[in-house]
Amino acid sequence: MSTPFSSPGSRDVNRRTFLAWTGGIGAAVLASACSAPESTSGSSNKKVATSSKDVDTIAWDYPFTFLPVYAGVARFAKERAKEKGVSLEQTNDNGKPDVQAANLDTLIGKKVPAIVSFPMVFEAIEAQAAKALSAGIIWVTYGGTLKNQSASITFSFEEGGRQLGEDAAAWAKENLGGKGKVAFLVDDTIQLGRERTAGMIDAFTKAAPDMKVVGREQAIDPDTALTKTKAILAKHPDVNVILGITDGAAFGGYKALVESGRAEDDAKTYVGGQDGDLGSLELIKKGTFYRASAALQLRDIGNAVIDVPLAVADGKSDAEASTDVPIALVKKGDALLDEIISQYG
Amino acid sequence: MNASVSPRRLARYPLIPVVVAMAVGFEVATGSFVGSQNLLGIATDSATLAIVAIPSALLVISGYLDLSVGSTYALGAVAAGWLASEHGGSLLTCVLLSLLAGLAVGAVNGFLCCVVGLSPFIVTLGTLTAVRGLAQQFAPLPLTGFGDSFAWLGGAKVAGLPSPVAIALIVVLVAGVVLALTPVGRHIYAIGVSREAAYLSGVRVRTVPFALFLATGACAALAGAIKASVLGAVQSGTAGTGFELAVLTAVLVGGVALTGGSGTLFGVVLGVAFLGILQNGLTLVGVPTFWQQVAQGLALVVAAGLAYLAPRLEALAAVRPQPTRRATPEPAAT
Structure with a gap:
């Protein structure tokens, strides 16, 4: 049995403690790196x-x-x-x-x-x-x-981003006269993220050159996207379009807009993402301003x-x-939307 | 304002001028920082961090630490989200299940660290990985469709404040009372200063940190449930990733010594505010992603430097000769 004094919660940070801790990190990383795949x-x-x-x-x-x-x-x-x-x-x-x-x-x-x-x-x-x-x-x-x-x-990640960017730009031209504000939730850290980002932004800005870009923030998950979008909205409460590198990011952007008082079916707002996550697809089906997802065919x-x-x-x-495997942009009313939702079981 | 107290207080909390300077700087740069909506947004976003950072700070003051809070946060979110979406659970049952999940993780951490005596760093690093796996196993697909009852947790207003902020205030208040007004508070400091001396003085050197592990686990799970309610969805793989580092940063930047025995809750609240304002301000200004990382890193180093200087500045302020009151000349006796 250990004594009350044997705990490493000892107060003095000395060289030995430092070495023990850094050794611990090293061991954990090594163990993680060397772990055999699940079989x-x-x-x-x-x-x-x-x-x-x-x-x-x-x-x-x-x-x-x-x-x-x-x-x-x-x-x-x-x-x-x-x-x-x-x-x-x-x-x-x-x-x-x-x-x-x-x-x-x-x-x-x-x-x-x-x-x-x-x-x-x-x-x-x-x-x-x-x-x-x-x-x-x-x-x-x-x-x-x-x-x-x-x-x-x-499956072309760049193509998925391009489809989303083009659709959002076409929507902006039709519903905003091509003038409004757009924010991008992107990923610059890994190759597939950069490909999606490039496809999405290039296609959108080329097809809707008069839309003002008011944000380009790193966010792949809903939590980060919620925080980042809230900050963007503090400066630009009238953002019309939010495009996400993932559906998780776009979902966070959608939540921030709703939290700021935007009606869920606001006619002047477009949110779109990529991947085809279930929660996002359900919002599209419901008829909210979450309007499209470049979905993978699971x-x-x-x-x-x-x-x-x-x-x-x-x-x-x-x-x-x-x-x-083609990536398909799914929108409200598409048969593929129901098909992919059903694939989640 | 008492001019003789102010320099010492500033020396004790060097983050105060930093936070004020950041707020002023971001307002000047953007013109939209000091808006009620933005400030409320920062408070709401920072609330979950505060809810976990406060009990974590008590744990660090007692000489321990918990790195598993990010995964416990995910497990709490999954537990509450699963009950809400799959079984239409009420708000109360969802919160209770989430708290139970957090208490279970806290109990494992507490048992291994306080009773068995294993290193809290290694143990909680292990549970960080294991609990994340559990959360992903329970909910490999995103959970959505929670219903109105559960939405209250993250979306309601309590006395005009968003519910996450109100809950964070309650956590701060309870922890403040425990730390300042009860013997347990003094025991937490005593164990952090010297476990041996505390033991010899009759302090329960295992029970108190064990209870803090339980509190930290419960609060981490509650924070996860709150965020799940705010978002209306849970992704077990991404929820709370890196959260443990944010918590530890807020605690340390807030002036709590990693060696234990010292620190204040006010400092931790300042640390949370510092991180929230920095994140919000950099986005408002539109700083590019990688420069944001550079700026955040530099700001943390500056804050750590100030935390290092704080006790020295405070000591300096304490020994500085107080201005002697000039004696009022007595009217000459006639």
Whole structure:
């Protein structure tokens, strides 16, 4: 039993305490970095797959597990894996490139038959993709393409942003005469965020050049977006358009507008986001001023996570096996809106 | 105003002139900082931070710390949001479930740190990760559609104040009474100054910090529930991410020593205000994202420097000779 004096809550910050604490951080980071991916399969396949029958496990490395869209895609990927009789392993990269690299090394060392990876930094993963291929592992790049790959699952983030920007600009021309105020909730920190941001802002400002840009703030989640939008509204209470890099961000912007007294169906307001989150889609369906979302097709992407590596195992080439899942802008009244809402179950 | 007291008070709370200077600067730069709507917005946004920073400060004063508050916040939000959206739970039951979730996390932290004697840094770093996983496991998809009853928690007005601000004031008031007017308050400082001496003086050196872990967990979960109500949605993966750093920053910038034994709640409230004003002001001014980060980092270093200087300035002010009162000449006796 410990004595009351054995607690490290000791008062004196000395060198030893400092070293213990920094050591603690290091150990935690190391433990996190070295954590093995979650496995649903007890076996590992050491031989090179020559047909889909040789692929008993597919490792899906998705770094943004904290995003709501992940759970939706994962659900369909798991269902498809079960249908095809393969195990699905998933990593937990915590949105950190170094953790992703460590997890991929573990998967390659383990010689899983197939890896589907969404690189946080595409250039940084090129070497690991080459290593995986040389080890006979099927490598499918998710969300883009690499030089070293067996195939890819792509959906243009820039295109999703562009669709949203163009739609908002068209709405602004029709309802505001092309004159009003716009604020962007963006992400400048990772590649997919920069692509979406560029597509969204370029398309909007090009199509509606007379709209005054009154804010460009970093926000990907509702909480941050709520705070940032409130500040923007303090200076510009008459903002007409808010476009979000994610639906989470746009949702926060929507809440800030409603909190400031804007009617939920205000005819002079447009909020739009990207991803196709359930809460945002429901607001669109309800007929609020949350008017559009560049939505990912959860089922199609989830199915592709399983189908593409199996197609490669069956001898399909990169061009034959690769798939591009379109991002669709959904608005009130669209049949696709109900379809995607139903995909959330 | 008593001129002889003012310099010492300013020396004790160096953030006061900083906060005032920031407010003046942002008002001059934007012309829209000192508007009632903006100030109320800052107060509402900062309320959840204050609700968690106050019990966290007491914990740090007693020589411990809790890094798991960001995930506990998410778990509290998920618990309340789940009950509200999936089962139409009433406001009371949602809040109770959220508090229970927070108390459970606090109990685990408290047991491992205060009873077993493990390092609070390592233990709460572990629960930070584990509890986030639990929250995501319980609610992998966003929770929405909470209903009107639960919306009261974050959207109502209490005595003219937004409910989050009113709740934060209650937390500050209760903590202030405990710290200043009860023996427990003195015990918190005593344990923070010297655990050994406190033990030998009969202070319950395990029970008091354990109770503070419980309070911190409960308040973190409550803050999560409040924010879920404000937003009308919960994303378990992003709710409260980095919140633990904001809480710790507010506590430390507010003048609470990480080594324990010293600090005031007023200082912590100033720390919360400092962060809220800085965030709001930089957005108002339209500072680009990465420059905002640079500015926030520099402001924190300046605030930390002032916190370092504060005790020295206060000591200097204390030893400065007081102006002697000039004796009024007695009227000459005739």
